[in-house]
Amino acid sequence: MTGFVAPAYGERSLGDVLPAVAAAMDVPLGTSEARPGLELPSAAAYVVFLVDGMGTNLLRRYAHAAPFLASLAEDQMPGTAGVPSTTATSLTSFGTGLSPGGHGLVGYTSRIPGTEHLLNALQWRKDVDPVEWQPNQTVFQRLGEAGVPVTVINKRAFGTSGLTVAAHRGAEFVGADRVGERIASAVALSRVPGSLTYLYDGDLDWTGHRYGVASLPWLQQLSMIDAEAEQLRDALDPSVRLLVLADHGMIDSPASSRTDIDDFPELGHGVALVGGEARFRHLYCSRGAVDDVVASWSETLGDKADVMTREMAIRRGWFGPVTPSVLPRLGDVIVASHGEHAVVSTSLFQYETTLVGLHGSLTPDEMLIPLLIS
Numbered sequence: 040m041t042g043f044v045a046p047a048y049g050e051r052s053l054g055d056v057l058p059a060v061a062a063a064m065d066v067p068l069g070t071s072e073a074r075p076g077l078e079l080p081s082a083a084a085y086v087v088f089l090v091d092g093m094g095t096n097l098l099r100r101y102a103h104a105a106p107f108l109a110s111l112a113e114d115q116m117p118g119t120a121g122v123p124s125t126t127a128t129s130l131t132s133f134g135t136g137l138s139p140g141g142h143g144l145v146g147y148t149s150r151i152p153g154t155e156h157l158l159n160a161l162q163w164r165k166d167v168d169p170v171e172w173q174p175n176q177t178v179f180q181r182l183g184e185a186g187v188p189v190t191v192i193n194k195r196a197f198g199t200s201g202l203t204v205a206a207h208r209g210a211e212f213v214g215a216d217r218v219g220e221r222i223a224s225a226v227a228l229s230r231v232p233g234s235l236t237y238l239y240d241g242d243l244d245w246t247g248h249r250y251g252v253a254s255l256p257w258l259q260q261l262s263m264i265d266a267e268a269e270q271l272r273d274a275l276d277p278s279v280r281l282l283v284l285a286d287h288g289m290i291d292s293p294a295s296s297r298t299d300i301d302d303f304p305e306l307g308h309g310v311a312l313v314g315g316e317a318r319f320r321h322l323y324c325s326r327g328a329v330d331d332v333v334a335s336w337s338e339t340l341g342d343k344a345d346v347m348t349r350e351m352a353i354r355r356g357w358f359g360p361v362t363p364s365v366l367p368r369l370g371d372v373i374v375a376s377h378g379e380h381a382v383v384s385t386s387l388f389q390y391e392t393t394l395v396g397l398h399g400s401l402t403p404d405e406m407l408i409p410l411l412i413s
Contacts, residue, residue, distance in 0.1 A: 050076025092244030094288015138359025163201030180209030321370025
């Protein structure tokens with residue numbers, strides 16, 4: 040675990056945020072929902088603003104580009120993403136209050152059990168029912184049943200996506216493609232007493248993937264996010280609390296730090312299907328090949344990654360408690376990258392090779408997320 044951050048499930052992870060908000064609004068969700076590690080100030084209403092890709096370390100490192108958010112972070116402890124530290128997994132933990140082993144979205148791509156196909160959790164497949172894939176009741180649904188007006192504000196294209204249905208069903212969806220729309224909608228909705236409003240911004244993550252963190256476009260985008268958050272705070276009534284957080288951070292992975300599976304034929308031996316993403320691979324193995332796959336990948340990657348069986352990763356607590364239906368979605372072998380390393384495949388995942396910024400593993404830059412109260 041050298042250099043890795045363990046997920047703080049049940050304390051300060053993404054799955055603990057909405058139960059803590061409910062407690063702060065004095066909304067009972069059941070005694071089992073007590074999260075002693077995350078206590079939020081009471082308020083008549085809450086607005087939760089999630090910035091995709093804005094890890095704690097990045098915010099601290101580039102505080103000059105985000106003075107408002109950096110000032111909030113000075114005396115507030117970070118939380119953690121779950122494992123893997125990727126958007127689909129994180130947003131579903133946030134929406135359900137569950138760890139990945141409970142809600143079942145265990146990566147950017149994961150095997151559809153009983154098939155040789157992958158589910159891309161951001162693009163989804165029409166033949167996979169998101170409610171069957173993630174059958175647990177969301178915290179949004181439970182809040183709604185408790186009488187809380189709950190709204191999700193996101194780009195219009197995401198209104199009926201599989202991920203939205205899996206992770207955020209139970210909330211009214213408001214489509215807002217522009218920053219001004221998002222701020223205006225959040226302010227108006229927050230005027231309803233006892234309400235929870237959640238808004239999402241994915242532009243920083245997209246910019247980091249395309250240009251890298253600390254690139255000029257990324258720094259400019261961070262400054263825009265900072266201005267958005269400050270303008271939102273200024274426009275909200277003082278009685279409304281604003282919580283700003285992220286789903287994960289990001290690292291840059293130069294070409295010299297990447298292992299292309301296509302260049303090492305031995306890495307394909309015994310592997311029936313490759314899933315996950317470049318920083319956190321799920322390897323689905325042929326029958327009886329797990330030990331050989333662990334050995335060959337460990338020898339090839341050396342100290343560039345932790346290579347282990349699914350059972351070893353579960354024992355480390357990476358996914359939290361794993362339900363039987365979720366178990367086969369996890370790779371038989373897990374590959375979690377260290378440092379700037381990434382495992383790519385030009386033939387299988389060509390688009391991934393074009394990305395500069397990546398995330399998914401357990402380094403501090405990827406795992407630590409801000410939990411900023413204003």
